[in-house]
Amino acid sequence: MANLPETAAGGYAELCVTSNFTFLTGASHPEELVLRAAELGLQAIAITDRNSLAGVVRAHVALSELRRQRAEQAGAPERPEETPLHPMTGRPHPPVRSHRRIDPSSRQDMGRQDMGRQNMQAPESGEPQKPAGPALPKLIPGSRLVLQECPVEFAALPVDKPAYARLSRLLTIGKRRAVKGACTLYLSDLMEWGRGLILIALPPDLLTAKPEMALEVKAVLNRLVQQFPGHVYTGAAPGYDGQDQARFDALYRLSLATAAPLVAVGDVLMHRAGRRALADVLTCLREGCTIATLGRRALPNGERRLKDGASMARLFARYPAALRRTLEIAARCGFSLDDLSYQYPEEVSGGEDAQGRLERLVRAGLESRERFPDGADADTLAKVEKELALIRLKAYAPYFLTVHDIVQFARSRNILCQGRGSAANSIVCYALGITEVKPGTTLMVFERFISAERSEPPDIDVDFEHERREEVIQHIYERYGRHRTGLTATVIHFRSRAAIREVGKAMGLSQDVLAAIAGQSWGWSNGPPDPARLREIGLDPSERRLAMTLELIAEIIGFPRHLSQHVGGFVITRDRLDELCPIENAAMEGRTVIEWDKDDIDALGILKVDVLALGMLTCLRKGFDLLVQHERQALTLASVPEEDAAVYDMLCRADAIGVFQVESRAQMNFLPRMRPRVFYDLVIEVAIVRPGPIQGGMVHPYINRRRGREKVEYPSEALRTVLGKTLGVPLFQEQALQIAVVAAGFTPGEADRLRRSLATFKRMGTIHTFRDKFISGMLGNGYSPEFAERCFSQIEGFGEYGFPESHAASFARLVYASAWMKCHHPAIFACALLNAQPMGFYAPAQIVRDAREHGVEVRPVSVNHSAWDNTLERRSDGALALRLGFRQIKGLREADCQAIAASRGNGYPDVETIWQRTRLKGDVLQRLAEGDALSCLGLTRRAALWQVKALGQARTLPLFSGMDGEAIAEPEVALPSMSLGEEVVEDYAALRLSLRAHPMELLRPALPGLTAHDQLTRPDLRQVSVAGLVITRQRPGTASGVIFLTLEDETGVSNVVVWPKVYEAFRRAVIGGRLLRVTGRLQREGQVVHLIAGQIEDLSHILPGLGQFGGEIDATGGTPAAPGGADLRGGKPGARHPREQAKLLFRSRDFH
Template sequence: MSRFGREGAGSPAGVAPPGQEASVAGGLPPVLNALLRRLGDERELPDYAELQCRSNYSFLDGASHPEELVARARELGYRAIALTDECSVAGVVKAHVAMLEENETAGQRCEPLIQFVVGSSFRLHGEPESAPLELVALCQDREGYGNLVELITLARSRAVKGEYRIERRDFTDPPAGASDLSGLPNCLVILPLPYGATDAVLDEQVTWASAVFGERLWLGLCLLNRPRDAEHRARVLAAGARHRVPVVAVGDVRMHRRSCKPLLDTLAAIRLGQPVQACGYALAQNAEQHLRARDRLEMLYPPETLAESVRMARMCDFDLKRDLSYNYPEEIVPAGYSPAEYLCEQAYLGAAEKFPQGVPPAIAYCIEYELSLIAELRYEAYFLTVYDLVREARRRGILCQGRGSAANSVVCYCLGVTAADPLDTVPLFERFISKERNEPPDIDVDFEHQRREEVIQYIYQKYGRNRAALAAVVITYRSRGALRDVGKALGVDAAVIDAVAKGQQWWDGRSALLERMAEAGVDDTSPIAHLWAELVLRIHGFPRHLSQHPGGFVISRDQLSRIVPIENAAMPDRSVVQWDKDDLDAAGLLKVDVLALGMLTVLRRALAFVSAQRGEPWALHHIPPDCIPTYDMICRADTMGTFQIESRAQMSMLPRLRPREYYDLVIQVAIVRPGPIQGDMVHPYLRRRQKLERWTVPVAKDMPGKPRPPSLESALKRTLGVPIFQEQVMQIAVMAGGFSPGKADKLRRSMAAWRRKGGLEGFHDELIAGMVGNGYEREFADAIFRQMQGFGEYGFPESHAASFALLAYASAWLKHHHPQAFLAALLNSQPMGFYSPSQLVQDARRHGVRVLPVDVRYSGWEAALVRFDAPDDPCGQPLSAAVPMVPDDPCALRRVGVRLGLNQIKSLGEAAALRIEAARLRDGAFRSVADLALRAQLSRHDVQALAAADALRGLAGHRRAAAWQAADAVVQLDLLAEAEGAVVEPAPVLRAPSEAQEIVADYRALRLTLGRHPLALLRERLRGRGYLSSAELLDTPNGRRVWGCGIVVGRQRPGTAKGTVFVTLEDETGPLNVIVWPKVLETQRRALLGSRLMGVQGEWQQKEGVSHLIARRLVDLTAWLGQLETSSRDFH
């Protein structure tokens, strides 16, 4: 076929042969041609492919999701659609998956299929604003795709995050180190000629592009019903004729439907940082940049230009799933080994170490089975890469532990990647890897959060930045961000926006949003209110920008930047691919998750303190299992600061479930999840555990001509007949429903996604029929399926819970036996966990831990342990030698305390703190504030921060005196710099602050106090109003109507609680849990969300060690706090 359209044609599409009229193809305007055809022979509409289309992955420059664009294009009967987001392919995987789904549906209905074309667009840097130069590139094949994504990588690498820079010379003279991208080989290029440009500008652009791209260049004709469309069409067609370049119809699409225009304008206003009414010509002139019906296109475009779009699409034969080959690196494999041989050797070496008495036959069988499947799927190099990371971390003394579905792998356990002993659970390898699923495994490894960066940089150093990068996370609009951005775009007053946003803590839909507006004084019947609400509703969930995954790394044997574009992350020394984890899975790219876990940092730090206390090295494996006092503490829900069992929901469950051994903790970790709650698994399990309900494992009836299926006892006995874990559901599907292991895993994946995507119902009939056909009662089969639906709300795999239970027990053991070490480690590992340093310190002090204040004479940067040689020792000595410890000995407990570190001071930097510590160690004690400032080279800000935190008390007295001396010390330093012998005025005698003033100052500077709790000062006033303390409430009979009060430290609204909000208050005697039902919330929302000191009137409930106050009335008492600054952890 000729380059210029049909065979035998000698002119570009839409261009008359030389010597003939070239202004209009066919001699008549396209609209008349279209009308004549439609009135005449009623021929079919012309085929069309949209080849210039941006989605919302152009970030604020597209108003539709990729899936919406693909679905709409097929609905309109397009032959193909290209996604050409600006310098990005972030949306192409989602579009490709949508194309597969659309074509599956079309195939079932015998409808035409749609082709998806991968592309991108670029606005070249350095061009005049009056004549911008934009290129649209479309991939013809795998080589072209590699060239395109490498070009995107190059453009992104030159700019800060979110921007790019590409110039003409990049297509003719690529920079050193890049592949030869001259002319962008194997890509078709469209040059959309600028609207309103002169012939000279058009000729210059076409001349340059023709020289660079040759016969792979088309001129883009974009007609959007603008006033000068006829002139523009004539100019483009004439330029094509002069330069003998074909012309193709394009739509410069930004939205899938015309109705998205208000949203498109709003996004543009957000992008430009101006209200819509001030954007003027920066907004699209009309709503034509949508996917238009083919009869509409037929009226606008010359028929040859429409046909050319289809011909171009047919020349693009790149398929993401089929053509995107990917290989994992193999340099971890020593010379002389194949990956399979080395993995096998290391697995068996690890097995011998894990099972010194001999590898049990069941474990040996699992190893053989797993290794054979890993080899069949060619995942050996992936396992070895993760093994290398774990080995390197341990070589550096970094605690790490695998979790998630990888803990179902015995090979991972033998390699030391995971820690949960497979003999303690029932590993189900198909939950981790399935041949039928045909998707890559996902190994999650947690590392200490303060040292994970070392592992990340090790990956970059080992594999290079062109072969390794972090996965992306798509940051989407949530309710408050959408409210703020849309409100600004609509020109709403900033104070009104702030008031509405503060009242919108969660997403309840359009009607609730209008209620929030009314509460903020907005007329909720006004057009602007309804437009604001409508646009927020539409933008909710829209991509805002790309960020970096918490730790998901993509590592390739070959150049990664030819598989997916890499761009700079906001953090230094980080780079990110443009695909998120779902995209990577769909494209078949393996990802290893190098995750950060604060509790691992706490455990490593706490064990270091324990080693110092005991005078011998202590590690996790030294912690004795099955410690009765530790489990007693857990059963009392005395778990603040521990791992996984410290949340309010977990604390409420602990006294009822009463864990007494490791596997009980596995269940405890997993059962307080939306899946088991929604699947009605919690209460049956608790009743059976408390022996309030008898249970038996269902047994199949004998079916004629069929062997009896295996007993479900192995699947259900360990959880008392209630399927709590995902693996159990898979086992039931295999054992009772006749599913293969791979199909059972597909069922499991459908369970996890059915509320979002559907698909679970497709398994219903097959599962029920299989179970009933194997002799199980229909009632039992239906109950199992209902529980599967519950897992759609998120449930834990048993392997994951087993991994987390190990850390939960270790943290609880440390909290009970070494509370000082545990507190110091928690403080030094912030930020992390549910609780603030203030709450952690108060909890430790209630447990008898002595905590000493920040003091420049003794404190280092971090909290440290000190020993007391006498009960009345006010300062203690640094714990540099072993202090004999006897577990549970109160005397031993009192001999060790915690000294707060300088890191607790809100306004003091680490560099200044380290200079203080170094100066003290080098030259001895500080003699005065001036001596401190001079020797530690402190700034005015540093000294003032120390004074405000009361860290100068030992040198200068109380806060006010210290503040005076701090200012005086800085003055002295200034005078010393100017002249010796200068006279310094003596310090005046200042009155010490009151207790209340000290507490306010403590919270402002340290976010905690070692003085009395603020509510202790208000207790008489509270008691006069009838408010009981938390301790007094614990002695109150169940069902009594009472008043409680406390500082708000947390608000939560779990998705499974049907709108109920849980508030945690705190007073001087401990925490108080409050439950706010939706009806109370509706009438008292302002007090619920606005209070820092909250009074609550309601019904006191106390049962089975669990207590809470059911709110009937909420009172905002924040004014009573005066200048006290408090904060709460809300809706995380």
């Protein structure tokens, strides 16, 4: 155990710090707290979040990065314990991961500041700024234990690794017996698991506590001191209310009475006093009140901030020993997160070691005709031997076997799956059946996956059918045990809209004002509201309360809100996982989650297996099943016929609705320019419409070269091998990194650090630290400044979102398979796509419309013909028709629909028979009627609802209804017919689609001067106006800020391109309009036409009148009344009026 440096006067270690990972309480990030502690010259800092270790890795990484940068400035590590390499990974720690904008006062942006200089900001009162000296603070990972039925809280600090393991297990016990996000611990738990923990008691205020409370506090401390002698202390925290000396005196007497020595703590909530207002807002959110009603729960001042030793010495002038003990305790706490040792579970079978089993399975895969129809060539065999040797060197065989076994389990259950990501660079993964990208398709840089030059663990992502992934997850739990495996966490942060809503509510703003402000933020925006936009909607951003609200919104954006579960990252250990990190229950039953996210575990060198969900795999598996059922054709992902010209012709027309990855408007805009003709073109198509290539200005040069408009040139012969397949233009992440090594002179280690920065650049903003070296390196090797700048811009773009080539190749397999199915079996594809919902870009209405445009007959939901899923029926001409299933009707349960199908027999003649056979409740029959599923009985929707209503009033089954006399027949009534508009509204309300008519067909007479979408291909048209429902909005993360809208009318869809200036002029319509009129000029790219918007008008206000069109209406324009005034739909009167329904229908799917 390394001792702390010799302390000067006023030396101090802060042992009780709450970060913002005590959600809605702490007002500073762990990184900010650690860096501020370094500025103040603290000897140590303990992160002690409430019943949690969630924030300690971030603090650990921030301190490690600070050491690394200090060492770089000094030219070498200062001393062995400050060496910047992680002992488990052999590489530098990742950069600081604060999720908020740069805070210069905390030197969060360490890459741009000299850590040896004093902070130039004015010092806070009584806290002189210190230059960064040779000693950085020691980090003590700990937790603040809050126990049930116990008046004392405890800062628990482990003295060594076994003590840390017990603390983690203690927290796991509390979390596993509680609901998600809670922890239920008792004093008895602490007595059992507290060995090796320094326990600093944090009692309630003894000056105001009742005598019986003080006695209970004393009794608790006596029990703990007896159980853990020498490990229990009495914490003394200032209250800053003028009574601190009296408070300290009372605590001192308690310490003498219990033999728990007095120790000073700051009970810190923030790194600087400027966060006081935010701390109060967090309290409002936690307590469910507003600033106006917060009262005494508000902080009285900003003193609960980190303080230096001199400030604490003044506060504890009468108790210097309490200050000195902070250093003694810090010296005793010898545990560091670097001490954690992770061991992957052994995969031994029948006495065969892991490496031997792996090599046997790989060689069997090489001999498989399914994997290698022509056998593996010599080059492939040589690469495999190289891969196996490196896997043996790194001892990664158990990891590969675990993934292989998970994949084999899925396939044994007929669950479609496919590996992707950097694993697609591995022939071993292909031979094992983990990935589907054939050797030779891509460059397959195995070093991108595993390298001898770095100790970074491999990362294999496997996608499974999204509907059946839970079977795989539960298999993992059953095989390895919940004490050895868990999902990684995902930290849910405040983004713009949530910050506006929650902070605005706490500040007392009205719901109307909050809705107006939130409406100015696009989707998942991560920035504060724009004052100029607020003025446009009539708000004054300089008004005092609103101005303060905007400041607080900007501060809280990026703060953690709560923990959720990762999309599928599993950590599996040989020893107990709960001794590495606490495990808690997930919101979803049957799942458990660790407290750390993927970046945390990566920083500590812990391997994970990504078990991911992908809707397209569900769609394809269902499509393959339908192919066998209806066409007697058995296919797998690997056996889909390759390089089919008809498939590429379809994609060149941008006929791609429902096709994986290329169905977005941005991709469909690019397909006619790309004109894919071979599989590798799809690899490029998947990767190119991403911020990396776009921001780097690589798209146009590539297309121009591909189309022969620009000569293919290479900046140097050295880069020809790197850029040959992409015509001299870097498009993939691997290429950007190879350029860093080949052209910019980066070492492999530096390139690895650059690659790691890409994954988290959006949150960290640290890629700029590589810029000068990259640009100067390329210039020094003779490359032009323009090319160097473009290459680095591409790297920065990859920080937002970019695909490596191997990842793109894996996805391209699914692009081709889904396109093939759509091209050759449109009915099967549409049926499978509908049965896999929700997924993809388009709602069921658009999938059905597209199927009909491809010649597929679509039949309505029918109580006598439908199943739960959508099904296919053979027509008299041999073609397949699509029968909509009960799943399309909102509010129906699968079990009820299975009962309908099981009791159907030769068909239901009437509503009463359905009721008799199925014994279903009236609300189920009502939903069938609302979905027009009873039309096969000869009933209109309104008549069906009337009959269902009558059944609901019956008290007995019909068999016994006439026992007391002759049955009274239901009187015949003449129900008024519904207009076509009303029918369409009801169709969308119940089914989210209509087979009767498109809303625009009904509204067109009221909107003269429009061009129908199917007329836009006319060569004589230049300037047009179109109108339609907005079915998708897409705002890719590009430098240009372009927005793509898809408008739909009764004739088809139009692709609208909205450039930034037009978006700014018509922002509200673009963001919120459901029915738009767009005027602009047409732009043609081959067979595809785009409308470049010039003016945009929101026509959503006419949608409520949709029910008036197309047929009979009453004098008031409303729905005709039912006989006797009965409500035929149930529920609240008027709740389903067509006018009200139309306001809620026709929602778009928005992507950002």
